[in-house]
Amino acid sequence: MFLKHIDLIKGLYYSKTASLNDLSIYTGRSIPYVTKGIADLMKLDIVKEVGIRASSGGRKPATYSLIADTGFIISVAMNQFLTRIVIVNMNNEFVGEVQEFELKLGDNKDAIHSLIACIKAVVVNSGLAQDKFLAIGITMPGFIDAFLGNNLSFLKVPDETLVTYIAKHAGLPVFIENDSTAIALAEQKFGLPIARNNSMIINLGWGVGLGMIINKEIFKGHSGFAGEFSHLPLHKNGKLCSCGKQGCLETEASLLAIEAKAAEGLKQGQVSSLLKYDTVSADNIIDEALKGDAFAIKIIAEAAYFIGQGLAILLHLMNPESIILSGKGSVIGKLWLSPIQQAMNEHCIPHLTTYTQLAVSNLGNNAQLLGGVTTVIENLYKLNPQANISEPT
Amino acid sequence: MFLKHIDLIKGLYYSKTASLNDLSIYTGRSIPYVTKGIADLMKLDIVKEVGIRASSGGRKPATYSLIADTGFIISVAMNQFLTRIVIVNMNNEFVGEVQEFELKLGDNKDAIHSLIACIKAVVVNSGLAQDKFLAIGITMPGFIDAFLGNNLSFLKVPDETLVTYIAKHAGLPVFIENDSTAIALAEQKFGLPIARNNSMIINLGWGVGLGMIINKEIFKGHSGFAGEFSHLPLHKNGKLCSCGKQGCLETEASLLAIEAKAAEGLKQGQVSSLLKYDTVSADNIIDEALKGDAFAIKIIAEAAYFIGQGLAILLHLMNPESIILSGKGSVIGKLWLSPIQQAMNEHCIPHLTTYTQLAVSNLGNNAQLLGGVTTVIENLYKLNPQANISEPT
DNA sequence: AAAACTTTTTATTTTTTTTAAAAAGTATGA
DNA sequence: TCATACTTTTTAAAAAAAATAAAAAGTTTT
Structure with missing residues (x-):
């Protein structure tokens, strides 16, 4: 039920604040449809009205935003030598500092366990309840099969995919994406x-x-x-x-x-x-x-x-x-x-x-971290199969 | 009204023969919608049922085709030295031979008038009534603005676009496209x-x-x-x-x-x-x-x-x-x-x-000619503003 | 040759969009 | 200043299209 009307949530996330008209254009759906959807989301305390916006002539539109602390996303940006992790709320704001961990990706059998330990540490230190986290978005170099959730170059695990392995140990859904692809996503949405x-x-x-x-x-x-x-x-x-x-x-x-x-x-x-x-x-x-x-x-x-x-x-x-x-x-x-x-x-x-x-x-040095968040947002529809969603074609 | 349900006509043109199910998949619309559309087109004598197709198990589907002589398209394929013209019916079959004309594109002030004369000759020699022709599709080298209907490299005309100029003299709608783009279109649809x-x-x-x-x-x-x-x-x-x-x-x-x-x-x-x-x-x-x-x-x-x-x-x-x-x-x-x-x-x-x-x-040497036809088919929705169309997004 | 399974077609219901109308503003000019 | 014309947003009613369910027409299996 949290995941009803994913496209509206996505639109609100990327634009931070939007009117019904904005959302209708963003989703490509009719105004009445959007109106009903936002009403539903407000009843669920996921969305709130944030005021009236100026107009260039004509009735001023009511604007809406996601409620910041409904959920949190963990973004993990890795490169060959350094892993950076941050928690992000539903208004796309960093919660606390970006944490840095030295973690060698190549030629390091223990990399996968170090990574899991880092993520766990960030979760625990945040003081937030586990069920407040939506998912983890990991971005890293290598040939990545984002659909299956595997990295063909680094962090190989036997008998299952990288994503299921980390998800099992961290207790949260995981999505991975190539670092350059993630950066492109971030630039498109926030750049x-x-x-x-x-x-x-x-x-x-x-x-x-x-x-x-x-x-x-x-x-x-x-x-x-x-x-x-x-x-x-x-x-x-x-x-x-x-x-x-x-x-x-x-x-x-x-x-x-x-x-x-x-x-x-x-x-x-x-x-x-x-x-x-x-x-x-x-x-x-x-x-x-x-x-x-x-x-x-x-x-x-x-x-x-x-x-x-x-x-x-x-x-x-x-x-x-x-x-x-x-x-x-x-x-x-x-x-x-x-x-x-x-x-x-x-x-x-x-x-x-x-x-x-x-x-x-x-976006400076934050592009990859924002790309990890975007990866999660784009995959939101996968989190709850019963959700009211129209899967991307 | 001839141009009702353009998407169905396009689907039938490219596949030659299709079932309701095929068309539903091609157009992305529901079976009932397609069923009604085809019924309309049959009443207008644009589409006919052509028989029952084999099935891999289950009821055999009825199949439909466009009626070949409902309309004709003139495809004009130009290169630097030679212009080839052919008439094509609604079953994508060449009507008569491909006609060849020596026509130098570069450094030839008279090229535009030669071209119009060639097109007129083909129309007259065909013996078909003028109103049987849908449009002319011209494909040629150069920087082409297909939207405005201009070629920035060749066949420049003063005060209006190339497309309106030829249309005026030939008495038919005209669409132009770059030769390589047209060939790509042909390969996609017929290759x-x-x-x-x-x-x-x-x-x-x-x-x-x-x-x-x-x-x-x-x-x-x-x-x-x-x-x-x-x-x-x-x-x-x-x-x-x-x-x-x-x-x-x-x-x-x-x-x-x-x-x-x-x-x-x-x-x-x-x-x-x-x-x-x-x-x-x-x-x-x-x-x-x-x-x-x-x-x-x-x-x-x-x-x-x-x-x-x-x-x-x-x-x-x-x-x-x-x-x-x-x-x-x-x-x-x-x-x-x-x-x-x-x-x-x-x-x-x-x-x-x-x-x-x-x-x-x-497709051999016919790719560009087929590309000219495809250019017309893809622009069919522009021919009749009152038509029941959903413009491409 | 009946049962089980496929695929297509038709009918019904539900969803979504389109259209129209109302509401809430802004700009303008007598 | 205050009615008029024009915008934009919101709500309501009608129409269109999709989704679902059921029926029809086959094929394959046992």
């Missing part, structure tokens, strides 16, 4: 308006991920592998990539490639404030670049130029409304922006670039 | 089943066109320029392309590039049956390659390899169900197939190629 319809979302991180929004929907391809931007065969540098091929974009443009280039440059006697570190990490390079170190800026710009070259190809094929730079690397967005734009201009048919906007995300 | 949902349709011709089918729909991008496969910046050969950039795929892989390479090779003393021609045309090369000439086969294979390299990129990004080789060049499909497959295997992450089928179209 810039130009990211809503046809947008390419770049996840600048240890690799270069891509999430595609085509005709207002995430596009994953026929078998779920679309958006392999990182492994576009663009270079003839002979460098071996983790995928087994040579010359992938990743070998020149990822944070890993940047680390390698920095080490090489310093060995060859480059003057740089990076010399003060024993071993140079990507975070060091980012820090020093932000402080203005010329060498750090130069190698970041180089990588950005290669990303721009890849984006030129994307532009020719997809003609998107926008390209959004998001993910971990978006914090240095301004450093990437101009070399990327430069490369795009050089390698594109002129009028293509004029129709596509290149922008840095406004 | 191999694997081309229906997520497919990349390559138009091998004077350029290398691409039509994308994503989630069962033609995808044209945010401003209609998606699918610029021909101008992917993949080569560092310094060759200037018609688009103004250097190193586009087209400079190595189009029929024009093949012509140039053949001339160059012959000048350098290559032994080949091509030597018997004064000037070597693409058609000559295709002919001799089909007859087994080693040199002709070699330069075609070279171009094919470059196309395969481009397709590898497409595969990484789109992960389609299939790639279909169509258009003029598909008649030598088998010659392209293996070098293209080879290049794809070399440049793709292994498991990507295993999920995508590469195939040659089964």
Whole structure:
């Protein structure tokens, strides 16, 4: 019964506050239908009226919101080295601080148990009753089968799916999604308006991920592998990539490639404030670049130029409304922006670039966490089979 | 009233013969709704019952078809040098022969009037009454604004759109579409089943066109320029392309590039049956390659390899169900197939190629003509504003 | 050859949308 | 300033479409 009229709940969640008319447009259903649905949800104390909104002429509409503490979602954003967890309420507000846990994904047999322990700790420390939590949304790198709930690259468990395993131990429903896909979802729902319809979302991180929004929907391809931007065969540098091929974009443009280039440059006697570190990490390079170190800026710009070259190809094929730079690397967005734009201009048919906007995300480092929440919201209809739902087609 | 229940007419047109159940699935509407609609159309003598179909167990369904001579569509397929026109009935059968007219598109002020004269001649020679024709579907190269009905590259007319101009002179409604997009439409509706949902349709011709089918729909991008496969910046050969950039795929892989390479090779003393021609045309090369000439086969294979390299990129990004080789060049499909497959295997992450089928179209040289018909069928709802229609969303 | 199972068609009920009307505002101008 | 014209939102009544149930017409199994 909590899950009656999922589409209305989704609409309210993403817009925070909406009128009956807004919801009718969002859901594509008639005003009377929406009116009845909201009345039901108000009786159930899931939705409340929050006041009257200004109008451009005409009767002022009543507006509605979800009641914040009806339910909570746990979002778990993992990368190769760090796992971040936060609790989010029904108004999409973080409840308490984002908790960070060092957790190595690769080559770590204990990763799955560490992860479960982290989640349990967050639940217990929150002081909230277990039945107040709706579900857990986990976002992480790797080839992910979101439908079955498995990650083909990391956190393998025997005899059952990753999702059922974690759900069993945490006592809550679990949904997983690829990190780049999750970031694209977050950008679509909470990011810039130009990211809503046809947008390419770049996840600048240890690799270069891509999430595609085509005709207002995430596009994953026929078998779920679309958006392999990182492994576009663009270079003839002979460098071996983790995928087994040579010359992938990743070998020149990822944070890993940047680390390698920095080490090489310093060995060859480059003057740089990076010399003060024993071993140079990507975070060091980012820090020093932000402080203005010329060498750090130069190698970041180089990588950005290669990303721009890849984006030129994307532009020719997809003609998107926008390209959004998001993910971990978006914090240095301004450093990437101009070399990327430069490369795009050089390698594109002129009028293509004029129709596509290149922008840095406004979600900062929270995109992946918001993507985990979005993953749960999008799967809400799976939580209660008796719910009054129209499954997505 | 002829145009009542457009969606049912479309379903019958594309499937030729269908049961009520088939149509219910095709239109996404309920059986009672479809039942009533078909009854209406039968009263109007647009649809007839054509018999009972076998069943795998259970009552045998009645099947229905459009009545072939209720209406006719004129399909006009243009390329740079040749215009082909055919009349098609409501059972998607060609009425009479395909008529060919030499008509240069580029640098020809008189092209528009020649085109209108050709269309008029076909109408008159058919002996059919003018009011039996539904519309004209014109497919041609260039940047086409199908919504406004203009071609930004060819056949410009002052003060009005191309579509209204031709419609005025021919006395029939006109719809235009880009040739590669039209071919993609034809492959989706009449081609191999694997081309229906997520497919990349390559138009091998004077350029290398691409039509994308994503989630069962033609995808044209945010401003209609998606699918610029021909101008992917993949080569560092310094060759200037018609688009103004250097190193586009087209400079190595189009029929024009093949012509140039053949001339160059012959000048350098290559032994080949091509030597018997004064000037070597693409058609000559295709002919001799089909007859087994080693040199002709070699330069075609070279171009094919470059196309395969481009397709590898497409595969990484789109992960389609299939790639279909169509258009003029598909008649030598088998010659392209293996070098293209080879290049794809070399440049793709292994498991990507295993999920995508590469195939040659089964529509031969008719794809573009069928695409013109499809363009009309898809725009049928625009013909009669009073019709009982639900416009596509 | 009857029973069990499928698939299609018809009839009935329920749901949802469409249309129309009413309510609640804003802007305008005599 | 206050009636008039115009908007937008909300409520009510009518019409359309879908979902459900039942019947009809077959096929397959035992």
